[in-house]
Amino acid sequence: MAYTINIGSIRCHILSDGLHYVDGGGFFGLIPRALWEGVITPDAQNLVPCDTRSLLVESDAGLILVDVGNGDKLPEKVRQRLGLGDRQRRLIGELARVGYSPEDIDIVLFTHFHGDHIGGATQWDTPDGAAGPAIATFPRARYIGQRIDLADASFPNERTAATYITDNFRPLLEQGKLEIVDGPQRLAAGVRTDLAPGHTAAIQTVWVEDGGESLLFLTDAASWAVHLQRLAWVPAFDIMPIQSMETKRRLAHEAMERDALLVFQHDPQIVTARLSPGKRGPEIHAIISEPAHFDPSR
Numbered sequence: 001m002a003y004t005i006n007i008g009s010i011r012c013h014i015l016s017d018g019l020h021y022v023d024g025g026g027f028f029g030l031i032p033r034a035l036w037e038g039v040i041t042p043d044a045q046n047l048v049p050c051d052t053r054s055l056l057v058e059s060d061a062g063l064i065l066v067d068v069g070n071g072d073k074l075p076e077k078v079r080q081r082l083g084l085g086d087r088q089r090r091l092i093g094e095l096a097r098v099g100y101s102p103e104d105i106d107i108v109l110f111t112h113f114h115g116d117h118i119g120g121a122t123q124w125d126t127p128d129g130a131a132g133p134a135i136a137t138f139p140r141a142r143y144i145g146q147r148i149d150l151a152d153a154s155f156p157n158e159r160t161a162a163t164y165i166t167d168n169f170r171p172l173l174e175q176g177k178l179e180i181v182d183g184p185q186r187l188a189a190g191v192r193t194d195l196a197p198g199h200t201a202a203i204q205t206v207w208v209e210d211g212g213e214s215l216l217f218l219t220d221a222a223s224w225a226v227h228l229q230r231l232a233w234v235p236a237f238d239i240m241p242i243q244s245m246e247t248k249r250r251l252a253h254e255a256m257e258r259d260a261l262l263v264f265q266h267d268p269q270i271v272t273a274r275l276s277p278g279k280r281g282p283e284i285h286a287i288i289s290e291p292a293h294f295d296p297s298r
C-alpha cells in the first residue's frame, strides 16, 4: 500500500513491491520462537510475511527511488515458494498510483544488493524471460550502489550466493548505468545516505531532512520495528551480527535525537514509527500500521 508523507517541503512516498514469505528463523535468528511469535504468528510451516517497501523522494535532484523489491524475473517455482503470486508488478502499480511511471525515475539507490531489494531494477526483455540480458526497468535512471556491497555481490560465498543474482545488477554495470560509490553520499538537498554495516558490510540507510523534520529509511539495518527496540534481536541473515547490534544502538540514538520518522522496509505490521527512550531500551510508537495477513490461497 502506498503512503505519502511530507518531510518539511520534501514529499516522500512509501511504496511496496508486495509481501513474500520467509522462515521466521531468518528474521529472528537466535531468538526462541516462543518469544518472537509474540510479535508475529507464523503459519503452519513457520513462515512469516515480509513486506518489500521502497521510498520515493521528490527531491531537487529529481525523483529518487530507494530499493525496488523482488521484481518479476524469478522463475515461477521460486515465486511460488516465496508466495510472490503472479507476475503483477506491484511496485510499478504503486508508482502509478502516486502519479509516476518508470520513465520518470532519475535515481535508483540500492541500499544493498540482496535480491529482495534490487530484483526489480531490471526486467526480461520478453514476457517469458531469459531470451537475452535483462534490461533496466527504469530506463532514464542512474543507479547507485556501494562499492564493497557490489564486490560481495560479484564474488559471493556459499552462504550469500542465493541472494546475489547477477541479472539484477550486472546488465546495469555493463550498460554504464550503475554508479559505484564509497561511503555516505549527499543525493539532493536534504537527502543523504549513511553506512550502517552489519546486515551486509556496506549497507546504506537514507535520511531525508528538511524544515526541522527527519525521516530515516532503515533498510535491513533494522528490518522490523522490534529489531530496533531489542538490540539483541539480530536476523540470521546478517553477516556481521555483533556489528548489527552496535549499528542499531547508534541509529536508535540518532533517531531519538532528531525525533525521526522511521520507515521499516520488511515489517508486515509497522510501516512507520517514532522512538522514545524507555526503561528497557528504545520504545516504538507506531504511526502507520497494517494488519499482518496470510494469503490462504498461496
Ligand SMILES: [Zn+2]
Pocket: 114, 116, 117, 220, 266
Ligand atoms: Zn532485505
